[in-house]
Amino acid sequence: MRPHSGPKPLSAGASVEVADFVRTYTLTGGRTRPRHRLRLETVLELGPGRPGPALPLECEQILVLCRIRRRSVAELAGTLGRPVSAVRILVSDLLDTRALRVPVPAADSAYIPSSDPAAGNDPSVKLLEAVLAGLKTRFPDAYPQAG
Amino acid sequence: MPVSRPDSPMRTPRPGERPGSGGAGRALRAVGGPAVMKLVVAGGFGVGKTTFIGAVSEIPPLSTEEHLTQAGAATDHLTGVEHKTTTTVAFDFGRLSLDVPVPLELLLFGTPGQDRFLDIWYDLAAGAIGAVVLADTRRLEASFTAATFCEQIGLPFVVAVNEFDGAHRYPEHAIRDAFALRPNTPVVACDARATSSVAAVLLTLVQHALAAALARPAHSTDSTLLDA
Ligand SMILES: Nc1nc2c(ncn2[C@@H]2O[C@H](COP(=O)(O)OP(=O)(O)O)[C@@H](O)[C@H]2O)c(=O)[nH]1
Numbered sequence A: 001m002r003p004h005s006g007p008k009p010l011s012a013g014a015s016v017e018v019a020d021f022v023r024t025y026t027l028t029g030g031r032t033r034p035r036h037r038l039r040l041e042t043v044l045e046l047g048p049g050r051p052g053p054a055l056p057l058e059c060e061q062i063l064v065l066c067r068i069r070r071r072s073v074a075e076l077a078g079t080l081g082r083p084v085s086a087v088r089i090l091v092s093d094l095l096d097t098r099a100l101r102v103p104v105p106a107a108d109s110a111y112i113p114s115s116d117p118a119a120g121n122d123p124s125v126k127l128l129e130a131v132l133a134g135l136k137t138r139f140p141d142a143y144p145q146a147g
Numbered sequence B: 001m002p003v004s005r006p007d008s009p010m011r012t013p014r015p016g017e018r019p020g021s022g023g024a025g026r027a028l029r030a031v032g033g034p035a036v037m038k039l040v041v042a043g044g045f046g047v048g049k050t051t052f053i054g055a056v057s058e059i060p061p062l063s064t065e066e067h068l069t070q071a072g073a074a075t076d077h078l079t080g081v082e083h084k085t086t087t088t089v090a091f092d093f094g095r096l097s098l099d100v101p102v103p104l105e106l107l108l109f110g111t112p113g114q115d116r117f118l119d120i121w122y123d124l125a126a127g128a129i130g131a132v133v134l135a136d137t138r139r140l141e142a143s144f145t146a147a148t149f150c151e152q153i154g155l156p157f158v159v160a161v162n163e164f165d166g167a168h169r170y171p172e173h174a175i176r177d178a179f180a181l182r183p184n185t186p187v188v189a190c191d192a193r194a195t196s197s198v199a200a201v202l203l204t205l206v207q208h209a210l211a212a213a214l215a216r217p218a219h220s221t222d223s224t225l226l227d228a
């Protein structure tokens, strides 16, 4: 691979970090695409499986972090200081061996009776109402202010 | 739809979607745990996004990196290989757990300061409840792109004016005019350093998103006639 002969991005805030990219590429065994659909907000928890042998350090770190509590892809990447693209691939490997799994909230986990009859049973409205109620409970002294 | 479930097809469609993020993986799933919801904090560089997230997050805001691979403009004439550049872009991440009345996890995503990395903005906004467009009155224009982005993808948003010390306070209508906001888009003032102030902005946003969800055709009383 010829390193970095393409054009550079224009912004001074962004940088082409060849060493960083190569390091990530090595970490994932040269792969650039995960096999599982993993969004930034996909949450991972420990699964019943055993990870394979010769685990990269970062995979062990992911398992340690998820043993403490479940974490999203974005949080794992931020905590490890590794790019999301690399963490997606490592997490994907750990999902294959069932060392990690994806918890799915129960359909009724956020069910609270809606105050609006027009809302019906739509979970999105129910969830929004639950968030609103949750925020009000957590922050009782939060008063919206006019701009 | 604000729920983030790995197995549901809802996401903001976009052209040239990166392969991998939409692949059909068969991960082991287990039912349990709180629902996960996303909120976006957008706005230009230095408007207070990281401070805002830190004010309510139960972990110090993380700076999460993503590599964006862009096809290079040039092709190698000898090998015919198209060059790609990889740009590192960072976004903020914070987390807020709610327990009462039901356990919920709110994930807070701050957009990168440079608004030319729109690719990552789509990932941050996909499936989100809505966005807080944070603005600094000394340079409102730094947050115009954020408001335009939300409008274009139909993401409910509020404009929160971060009142820096000594900065000029504008009346609400001046902010509305500058952003060319729709009449129902809320405008609030806040202090990004103060937890209760930031929480109030989040309350306003969720209230607004709820109103928008209720106003959608599926929730109008007429829809029962169509269903019958
Ligand atoms: N006085 C004051 N300073 C603030 C406020 N919000 C942020 N700052 C400061 O403004 C600077 C930029 O804030 P930061 O959160 O890093 O902005 P970001 O680039 O949007 O993430 C930091 O030095 C903050 O401490 C505020 O509400 N009032």
Ligand SMILES: [Mg+2]
Pocket (backbone or CB within 6 Å): B049, B050, B051, B092
């Ligand atoms: Mg910042």
